[in-house]
Amino acid sequence: MTATSSVPDLITPTWEYAPAPEARDVVTIRPSHGLFIGGEFVDPADGGSFATISPSTEEHLAEVALAGPRDVDRAVAAARKAFTGWSKLSGTERGKYLYRIARLLQERAREFAVLETLDNGKPIRETRDVDIPTAAAFFFYHAGWADKLDWAGLGPNPRSLGVAGQIIPWNFPLLMLSWKVAPALACGNTVVLKPAETTPLTALLFAEVCQQADLPPGVVSIITGAGETGAALTAHDDLDKIAFTGSTAVGKSIQRQVAGSGRRVTLELGGKAANIVFDDAPIDQAIEGIIDGIFFNQGHVCCAGSRLLVQENVHDLVVDRLKQRLGTLRLGDPLDKNTDVGAVNSAAQLERITALTDTGEAEGATRWELDCPLPERGFWFRPTVFTDVGQSSRIAQEEIFGPVLSVLSFRTPDEAVAKANNTPYGLSAGVWTEKGSRILWMADHLRAGVVWANTFNRFDPTSPFGGYKESGFGREGGRHGLAAYLEPAEVDA
Amino acid sequence: MRPPTDRLADALHRALLPLLESELPLLESDMTSLVLPGEADLSEVTASGSALRRFLHGLPGVDQVGVEKRAATLATRSIKRASKVQALELAIGMVDLTTLEGADTPGRVRSLCAKARIPAPGYPDVPSVAAVCVYPDMVATAVDALSGTGIHVASVATAFPSGRAHLDIKLADTRNAVADGADEIDMVIDRGAFLAGRYGQVLDEIVAVKNACGDAHLKVILETGELATYDNVRRASWLALAGGADFIKTSTGKVSPASTLPVTLVMLEAVRDHAALTGEIRGVKSAGGIRTTKDAIRYLVLVNEVAGAAWLHPDRFRFGASSLLNDLLMQWHKQATGRYWTSNRVTID
Numbered sequence: 001m002t003a004t005s006s007v008p009d010l011i012t013p014t015w016e017y018a019p020a021p022e023a024r025d026v027v028t029i030r031p032s033h034g035l036f037i038g039g040e041f042v043d044p045a046d047g048g049s050f051a052t053i054s055p056s057t058e059e060h061l062a063e064v065a066l067a068g069p070r071d072v073d074r075a076v077a078a079a080r081k082a083f084t085g086w087s088k089l090s091g092t093e094r095g096k097y098l099y100r101i102a103r104l105l106q107e108r109a110r111e112f113a114v115l116e117t118l119d120n121g122k123p124i125r126e127t128r129d130v131d132i133p134t135a136a137a138f139f140f141y142h143a144g145w146a147d148k149l150d151w152a153g154l155g156p157n158p159r160s161l162g163v164a165g166q167i168i169p170w171n172f173p174l175l176m177l178s179w180k181v182a183p184a185l186a187c188g189n190t191v192v193l194k195p196a197e198t199t200p201l202t203a204l205l206f207a208e209v210c211q212q213a214d215l216p217p218g219v220v221s222i223i224t225g226a227g228e229t230g231a232a233l234t235a236h237d238d239l240d241k242i243a244f245t246g247s248t249a250v251g252k253s254i255q256r257q258v259a260g261s262g263r264r265v266t267l268e269l270g271g272k273a274a275n276i277v278f279d280d281a282p283i284d285q286a287i288e289g290i291i292d293g294i295f296f297n298q299g300h301v302c303c304a305g306s307r308l309l310v311q312e313n314v315h316d317l318v319v320d321r322l323k324q325r326l327g328t329l330r331l332g333d334p335l336d337k338n339t340d341v342g343a344v345n346s347a348a349q350l351e352r353i354t355a356l357t358d359t360g361e362a363e364g365a366t367r368w369e370l371d372c373p374l375p376e377r378g379f380w381f382r383p384t385v386f387t388d389v390g391q392s393s394r395i396a397q398e399e400i401f402g403p404v405l406s407v408l409s410f411r412t413p414d415e416a417v418a419k420a421n422n423t424p425y426g427l428s429a430g431v432w433t434e435k436g437s438r439i440l441w442m443a444d445h446l447r448a449g450v451v452w453a454n455t456f457n458r459f460d461p462t463s464p465f466g467g468y469k470e471s472g473f474g475r476e477g478g479r480h481g482l483a484a485y486l487e488p489a490e491v492d493a
Numbered sequence: 494m495r496p497p498t499d500r501l502a503d504a505l506h507r508a509l510l511p512l513l514e515s516e517l518p519l520l521e522s523d524m525t526s527l528v529l530p531g532e533a534d535l536s537e538v539t540a541s542g543s544a545l546r547r548f549l550h551g552l553p554g555v556d557q558v559g560v561e562k563r564a565a566t567l568a569t570r571s572i573k574r575a576s577k578v579q580a581l582e583l584a585i586g587m588v589d590l591t592t593l594e595g596a597d598t599p600g601r602v603r604s605l606c607a608k609a610r611i612p613a614p615g616y617p618d619v620p621s622v623a624a625v626c627v628y629p630d631m632v633a634t635a636v637d638a639l640s641g642t643g644i645h646v647a648s649v650a651t652a653f654p655s656g657r658a659h660l661d662i663k664l665a666d667t668r669n670a671v672a673d674g675a676d677e678i679d680m681v682i683d684r685g686a687f688l689a690g691r692y693g694q695v696l697d698e699i700v701a702v703k704n705a706c707g708d709a710h711l712k713v714i715l716e717t718g719e720l721a722t723y724d725n726v727r728r729a730s731w732l733a734l735a736g737g738a739d740f741i742k743t744s745t746g747k748v749s750p751a752s753t754l755p756v757t758l759v760m761l762e763a764v765r766d767h768a769a770l771t772g773e774i775r776g777v778k779s780a781g782g783i784r785t786t787k788d789a790i791r792y793l794v795l796v797n798e799v800a801g802a803a804w805l806h807p808d809r810f811r812f813g814a815s816s817l818l819n820d821l822l823m824q825w826h827k828q829a830t831g832r833y834w835t836s837n838r839v840t841i842d
Contacts, residue, residue, distance in 0.1 A: 014802050015579060015793070020571035125569060284762055285559025328798050337571035434554040454556045 017330075020337045022124045027111045029118075029201065032063040035071055035224060036207035038078035039217025045070035050226070052200055055121035056334050056343035056378040064200050067223035072192070072232045075221040079163040079190040080238055082218030087160045087188035091147030098143035098186060100213040105136040105178075108209065112202055116174055117334045119201040121343030121379070122297055124335050134459055135178035138477070141461035142186035145482060149187065153479055158486040160188030161264060162240030165233045168203075169246045170196035170345050171300035171401075175459075177203055179476045180243050181220060182461075187485035189241065190219045194233055196246075197226040198346045231257075239263060243484065245302070248399075248425075248470050266474025266484045268302065268466060270399040271427030273448065274420035275305030275456060276410075279314045281432035282454065286318070287325050290405070293430060293456040295329065295383050298344055299403040302471075303428035305456050307396060309416055312409040319387055319407060323368060326383055331372050344379040344402060353381050353402030360386050360395035365406070391419060399425070413438065417445045426468025430456045449475070534771060535735040542693035549692060549731060555723035555759055564754035570794045574828075577790070581825045582620055584789040584817075585612060587807045589647055589778065591626040591815050593654075593746065599634045601842075602627055606638035608842040613822050616829070622818065623807040624677055628653070629670040636674035647677035647712070651702060654716070654745035656681035660698060667705040678702070679712045679742060679778075679813075682729065684719045692732060699736030712740035712778055712811075717756045718748040726756055730763035734775055742778035746813065751781020754791060761800040774803070780813025786824040789817060 032049065034041035048066035053059060067075070086094070105112065112135075113127040122131075150156050164184045168176035173195055184191045195203035207222045223229060227250070234242050234254050241264040244254055248269040258265055275293045277286050293305025310318045334342035344350045361367050365386040374380040381402055389396050389406040396406045410416040420429055429448040431439050439453040449466045452458060459465070464480035466472060474484045538548035572580055590609045592601060606625055613619040624645035625635050635646045648670035652658035658666075667678055680702045686694045703711050713733035717726050733741045741760055744751035757779045764775045777800075779792055789812060796804045804810050819839045826834045 015583075015797050015805055016576060017570065017572060018574040018576040020573045125566075129569065281553070282556035282559060283553040285556040285563070288559055288563050337569070434556075455558060455562075 017338050019333070021333065021335045022110075022114055022117070022128075022337055024114060024118070024335060027115045027118075027205075029062050029115070033065060033200070033204050033224070035065045035067050035075070036204065036210075036220070036222040037071070037075045038081075038221065039211065039215070041207070042074075044068060045074070050197065052119060052198065054118050054378075055198070055345050056375070058377050058379075061118060062201065064204070064224045067194075067225045067229045067232075069232045071223055072229070072236055075192045075223050076163060076165070076233075076236050076238050078218035078221055079192050082216055083160075083162055083190045085216060086185075086190055086219050089188070091149060094186060094188065095143045095146035097213055097215055098139050098146060098182065101209055101215070102136050102139035102143060104209045104212055105132065105139060108205075109133070109136070112174060112205060114335070115205055116199075116202050117342070119199050120170065120173060121334055121345055122300075123339040123342040124337055125339065126297060126342075130459075131172055131175045134461075135175045138175075138178035138182045138461045142182035145183075146186040149482065149486065152482040152486060154483060154486050154488045155490075157489040158187075159489055161485055161487060162189060163238060164189050164191045164241040164243060164485065165236060165239045166191050166193045166243045167230045167233065167246065168193065168195055169302075170199040171297060171302070173199040174202040174206065176245055177206060179465075180245075183476070183481050184241075184243075184485050185219065187482060189485050192221045192223060192233060192239075194223050194225065194230050197224070200224045234258065241265070241485065243474075244268070248472075251472060264484075266466075266476070267472035268474070268476065269427075269470060269472040270401075270425055271302045271304065271467065271471050272307060272397065272399050272423045272425045273303055273305050273428040273430065274307045274309045274416075274423075274446075275430040276309045276416050276420060276432065276442070277311065277314070277318055278413075278416075278431075278433040278435070278438065279311045280434050281314075282434060283314070283318065283321065285454065286432040287321050289430060289432060289454070289456040290318075290322055291325065291329070294405045295326075295341060295403050296457050298342055298381070300345060300349075300401055301457060302399075302401075303450060303457065303465075304401075305428075305430050306400060306405060307420075307423075308405055308407045309419055310407060310409050311416075312411055315407075315409045319385070323385065326370050326385070329370060329372075329383060331370070331380070331382070332375060341383060341403065343375075344381050347379055349401065350379040350381060353400055353404060356395060356398060356400045356402075357384060357386075357404055360389070360393060360404075360406070363390070363393045363395070365389045365393055365395060391422065397423065413442065417442065421445075421447045424470040427466075427471035428452065539696055539735050545692045545696060545732075545735075546690070549728040552727055552731060555727055557723055560723055560755045560758055564758050564795065567758075567794050567798055568754060568791045570791075572790050572794070578825070578828045580790050580793050581786065581821055581828065582618070583805060584786070584793060584812065585821050585825070586620040586623060587811050588622040588818050588821070589624045589626045589780070589811050589813045590622045590818060591746070591780075591813055593626070593628060593649060597628060597631055599631070602631045602634045603638045604842045606635055606644075608818070608840065609639065609644050610642050612818060613825070616826075618829070619822070619825060623811055626677075626679065626813060629666055629673070629675070632670050632673035632675045645677050646675050647679055648673075648675035649679045649681075649745075651680040651698075653679070653681055653714075654747040656683050657685070660701065663698070664701060664705045667702050671705070671707055671709045675709060677710045677712060678706050679714055681714045681716060681745060682733065684716055687720065687725070687729060687732075692728075695729075696732055696736050699733060699738065703737040710739040711737065712742045713738035714742045714745055714780075715760075716745055716748055717743050717752075718750045723755065723759050726759045727763060730760050731767070734763065734767045738775060740776040740778050740811065742780055742813065744781040744813075746781035749782075752779040752783060752813075754795060757792060758795055758799055761795060761804070764804070765800045774809060776804070776809045776811065778811040778813055783812055783814050784816050784820065786817075786820050789821060
């Protein structure tokens with residue numbers, strides 16, 4: 001229409017969205033938290049505690065009990081005691097408890113979402129729309145398996161393993177809890193779970209849900225602490241199974257620790273996933289997928305698409321479009337419902353991201369970052385894109401675990417596969433092309449536990465998740481995930 | 494001289510290049526200050542049927558799952574307080590207040606025009622709507638009722654809604670509406686020809702109608718509910734833009750589904766990319782099925798975040814709707830006074 005339109009003048013140079021914060025008072029944070037052992041909250045034997053803060057404001061949220069070896073003992077003993085009853089319970093009955101937990105997670109979803117956002121720094125949009133609903137979905141899914149374990153692929157009457165020690169990371173606190181606890185319980189095991197020291201609060205709220213669901217005491221115990229607590233747990237003699245999600249370095253030390261003990265282990269470790277964009281990709285959606293791949297959850301995702309491999313003939317196009325689209329990302333208050341990018345989880349992680357990105361520049365890559373103001377307090381890092389990245393560069397090889405994308409190019413499908421697989425990791429990969437046959441060929445050749453086609457970072461309880469190479473072993477989710485918590489009937493434990 | 498196919502590929506590539514800066518000028522009179530990657534015109538892609546087909550089928554595909562997810566994510570934006578008032582006033586000014594019924598009478602059209610001029614008597618902050626949209630035989634009545642108001646009179650034409658008539662009839666339909674004073678024409682494309690792959694025919698019709706429009710602005714209705722796939726929506730969008738559409742419009746409102754968020758998203762991408770390619774800013778009109786303020790605000794969020802803030806203007810984005818206006822007014826009143834109007838306070842026109 002013409003500029004001389006007589007329509008009343010409504011010219012709007014910008015349309016700023018007013019702040020739309022989620023109400024914080026839906027959750028009450030107790031000033032101090034005990035350990036959840038044997039169905040109740042107890043004080044730690046040695047009386048220690050540590051603080052957990054909100055990474056977006058550095059506000060002190062609560063004091064959390066520090067579990068020492070004696071607390072680990074108590075928790076494992078409670079789990080051992082509970083195991084007999086729990087494993088003998090019929091699958092139908094176990095399923096009822098899991099359904100109850102799943103429903104309670106849904107009913108209290110807002111509370112969990114706000115608490116997770118406060119403690120982790122991730123946007124409320126993600127906790128509300130991804131973390132909490134997916135966590136509930138994992139409980140629903142595994143509740144359904146509890147009375148159908150004969151079809152888990154291990155023959156009739158598979159047996160539970162016993163007591164599982166589980167250690168989870170800070171990037172998806174409640175979701176990782178659900179990946180660990182739901183299959184373990186469905187298969188008749190009892191668990192001692194240690195959440196990460198920077199994000200313990202939703203696990204402790206989950207402990208309240210266990211009480212609310214009348215879960216028998218000791219079936220789930222939650223002990224809080226940092227690396228030493230974790231090491232005390234994995235070193236405990238009376239565990240039958242260790243499940244760990246976290247860094248490759250810690251995973252390796254756990255593996256060394258349990259060598260020869262006969263204890264079962266699954267490890268879900270780091271990644272340096274390739275997100276591969278061919279020239280016939282649906283470009284607009286590929287841009288979204290690149291953003292979901294590396295800027296979702298501030299890049300704190302083990303399967304993040306941190307290496308963008310673009311076919312060289314569309315390299316400039318994709319990079320230009322990506323930058324333009326990144327310009328619309330909204331970084332800031334994680335409790336604001338319109339925030340796309342939240343805070344980095346901790347000062348230590350921010351330091352690591354900063355150090356690695358500085359290396360990227362020093363090694364000759366070209367740095368671009370989102371031009372946006374950062375909040376004064378808290379731990380923040382601007383979404384960053386590196387171009388002119390060599391395959392040998394540290395930012396192309398090492399896991400940064402932050403909102404940092406390294407862009408590399410390739411010429412042919414063979415080269416794409418070779419470059420994608422040229423990493424010590426092998427957790428995930430993405431393929432963007434409208435050509436179905438190429439998707440299948442790529443999926444066959446990529447050494448990665450998950451290959452997403454024309455999408456990225458999608459999680460579903462029915463789909464097994466896990467790694468190749470230094471990304472770990474064992475699968476979580478789907479029928480395959482059950483095998484991590486069961487053994488065939490004829491084998492004596 | 495490089496072969497035409499190369500230049501086509503270049504044109505396409507440029508079409509995909511983003512605008513160099515995200516800030517677009519707000520008025521077309523400022524267009525000269527735009528830094529553009531290229532000032533291609535689409536004449537070479539429309540030079541022959543085969544060139545046109547190569548161009549349309551060379552556009553990048555649209556992944557259904559991805560585009561629907563993006564639209565759903567943007568629909569979670571939470572628009573509150575001042576930004577909501579701004580959105581409401583913007584949306585009211587973007588409405589093409591529409592009546593397209595067999596039972597339309599001059600009385601009905603006059604009543605609608607009165608509403609269009611002053612949607613909320615006693616509240617001067619509430620703007621007029623952008624246009625009143627009627628069948629061609631009601632244009633004279635609407636023009637008369639709206640004279641001196643600056644509100645546009647839009648007329649559907651070209652054997653709306655099916656478009657199944659001979660070209661001469663479609664052109665006569667258009668000319669009559671223009672002669673009666675319509676300054677906006679909403680034409681329908683020949684979906685049959687499009688689905689049969691006769692893109693040249695679709696284009697020729699658009700060009701012919703555009704010529705018949707004279708100075709009247711042309712909105713080209715794609716009827717996306719009949720095109721079915723997002724790839725088709727993208728191709729039809731470019732086809733219409735190449736044919737000279739001032740606006741591309743989703744639907745007639747007579748076919749279900751009418752406008753949807755993901756379809757509008759794909760069309761907004763087309764006008765955004767077209768602007769980057771040619772320097773010309775064209776508009777999008779979403780029509781049919783948009784009844785609530787909540788829906789309207791979701792569309793505005795799409796416009797803002799997909800095409801850019803420059804499209805937040807009645808000359809760049811429209812809602813084709815009838816019942817939407819009343820809901821916008823109720824919500825506006827709530828924001829302005831803190832109280833909801835009862836439905837009895839909102840007029841039935």
